[in-house]
Amino acid sequence: MSIPPEIFVIDPRAGLPLQVQLRQQIIAGVLEGRFRPGERLPSSRVLAGHLGVARVTVNLAYAELVATNLLAARGREGTFIAEAVDHPPLAEAASGTPARFDWTRHLDGRHARAQRRDRAGDWRRFRFPFVYGQADPALVDHAAWRQCAVQALGRRDFAALTGDQYGADDPELVEYITRQILPRRGIRARGDEVLLTLGAQNGLWLAAEILLGRGGRCAIEDPCYPGLREILAQTGAEVCPVAVDAQGLPPDALPAGLGAVFTTASHQCPTNSTMPLDRRHALLDRAMQQGFAIIEDDYEFEMSFSGAASPALKAIDRAGAVVYIGSFSKSVFPGLRLGYMVADPAFIAEARALRAMVLRHPPGHVQRTLSYFLSLGHYDAQMNRMRRAYAERRAIMERALAAEGLSLVPGGASGGSSFWLELPEGIDSRDLAQGLRADDVLIEPGPPFFARPDQGARHFRLAYSSIEADLIPEGIRRIAAAIGRAG
Template identity: 60%
Template sequence: MLQAAMQIPPETFLIDRAVAQPLQLQLRRQIVLAVHEGRLRPGERMPSSRALAAHLGVGRITVTQAYGDLVATDYLIARGRSGYFISDRIEDLGPGPATLQEAPRFDWSSRLDGRNLAARRKDRPTDWRNYPYRFLYGQTDDRLIDHAAWRECAVRALGRRDLGALSDDQYDGDDPELVDFIIRHLLPRRGIKARAQEILLTLGAQNALWLISEILLDRGAACAIEEPGYPGLHEILTTLRANVVPVALDSDGLPPASIPDDISVVFTSPSHQCPTNRTMPRERREDLLRLAAEREIVIVEDDYEFEISFAGSTSPALKAMDRSGAVIHIGSFSKSVFPGLRLGYIVADPTFIAEARARRGMMLRHPPGHVQRTMAYFLSLGHYDRQLKRMREAFAERHKVTSLALMRHDMNRGATGKAGGSSFWLATPHGVDSDLLARELRPQGVLIEPGRPFFRAPEAGSGFFRLAYSSIAASDIDEGVRRIAELGRMLAGRD
């Protein structure tokens, strides 16, 4: 945690010589307002009177008198030769003064249509660690992360040998060592053969989906998505105002026969579908690729949670089976290393990668060089594989414990989660609305994900919810499931 005390730079303060207010009074009011607004915090050190006077172009006596008045009113504390500090008695000082002249506020509502905020999910609490029974997807158990190994790799990436990778602007380039490891060690596990010009690093799968959608759908092209499907993709397509056609899943995932004729892009997660965990059989993958070739459809394959699957081998990736080059493959390290890493990659035809690289370069150039090189070391030194093994073992145990708990508490109706991963997709107990269930569970310390965000038509998700076990200890699962079942019976009037 960062320490509270810091040196406040003189540039924090400004003097307006065009107003009639005395300079000393202006300075005092600025400091008082900044204290009450929380911009200056207890214990922080004020600039020296000499430095602040030089910056403001005023006499030193003006600053020292302002400081003296603020000490007298308990806004500042004088500490001998150490200088002046923000007082720790701010809460006792009462409300701060209003600014003398409030300028008319700019009307941003006339410039913004609100579609980005409308698409944003509001069911993901930031204080999730405070809940003892957190069945929340997308977070992880800190005990499964090899902190020491990551720290070792981060320090190594700071060495002189890697100074260029750390400090240079690579323009739109990516770390060659990380790209090389992805090509030679990760992609072959999915049956994919690729060259460096077919790889683009991204800030995770979400960034990859945004980049792909921006390029392929900015001219009104129609796309098909899985229903239910990944909420993050819904958000992107909503803000782009894309022509979206949801395709209902069956027991084998996305059915190619249900894809309309006028579709130009299909988004799918065939290896481990989000959120149902269904795996698309090889025959269906071949049918989907055949359909794509006949209609000249682009397939965007999100290789969701493949790395942490513990249920045995799956079919090769669609990209590995693709002969025409129409498949765009997305991979991510966010689930297999840790969520805050936000690092992933796109594998696609060199022509598309060149376009995507140029589009990415206009926004962020490239992911941070230090993060890329640290990840390269984490992979090449074997830490990645060891952590994956630990995560698979933990998730296999939690999957078993959760499955038994669901059976014990009669909550396994419609459960899907046989392909491994880190969650179950469930029907709500007794058909209770999932938003209501989630809301009423929070005071009991239980977090679940209601089903509405996973559907293009939100009302279709009212009877479903996702139960993830990546961030909850195995010993807490049964009690959490019991609370869900008990509250479901109560809300349904079955007690």
């Protein structure tokens, strides 16, 4: 592999000889691992032409480093990073380092402070990963997705693939969503009522920025999806947590003066409780009386195991107060990062303008690939496969939890791909989770889901989307044993 000449830059104003500057850049490249043993440097002629210096300057710099065994000259082949590099002269690499720009004057750290730190990026190395929202490769139709991706690269789709759509979305994908996906939730919508997003998280951010970006007051469920709390922390809005019960968010507990209410009515996150129909109507009535918008995150409607799924809030919203957010992350695969918003055309137009300022539109190739995946029947086939697998895993986990005497929080047995559990008095789920890592088990402690983290100390979530069915009983046994040791 050859190192491109464009990597090197010479500054005549640096106060150092040009030869020394070049030598330092080569040494730094080796020290930092950017230049690897055996890689070929540009020829002295090419590099001198690129830098606008005499060829002898490059030759002298190379010769000095060959003499220290950092480089190796191979006759007509060229000059290479030595295979066995002696320790390079650190003092020379560090000399002349310029003063660093002081970013602390410009960064207040609010985004980093709001970010979750409890998720395990290395979850695949654990034998019993009861983590939510990750994919099981055995359930994803990789061959079908690849076929659709190749088809989207064809000449027919060249414009959709390559063009800057100026904020517009793939019409074929939008049409499929309006004609096939939304009707399954009882929602009727036109194309101008739909906006594609980079997942549900992006949709929640757009809604929060539009409704609360200049402050205001909103209500969220408690406990709730931690990513929503991260988003709202940036808006400057007053956030009012409202405790959920076995039927989800209670409308009677909402405070006055709200601009927006965020809810996961169909599968409350993380408890999995389902808001009954009369409570949904009560929430819509209150929205009209008090004038607040409702943001409905319907993140996992496909996974219902106790009869037909309840209609979405948006389906019974006759006044247009609901902003509906859906996602393909749980049904196709999480890394797809595609979702959609459904709302009044005026809201969608504003959201489209805001999205255009940030990312213009989701990548055209990804949109068209998903359009094919949906329209050719692969999506429905994969959903059927996932439902069967999840139903089996859920039944196995329910039996294992009952056998080990672990306590489910009431109200969360209707669906979703996880369980919400409660620990005995005196046991902290954070300590439990940390200890279980040594047993090759990953669980999700409860505190990140609560406005006051200590309220979640006795709760934890167990998901089964990414763990094989035959591993579930042993994983539950290890969790129960750890709880027994801690009790």
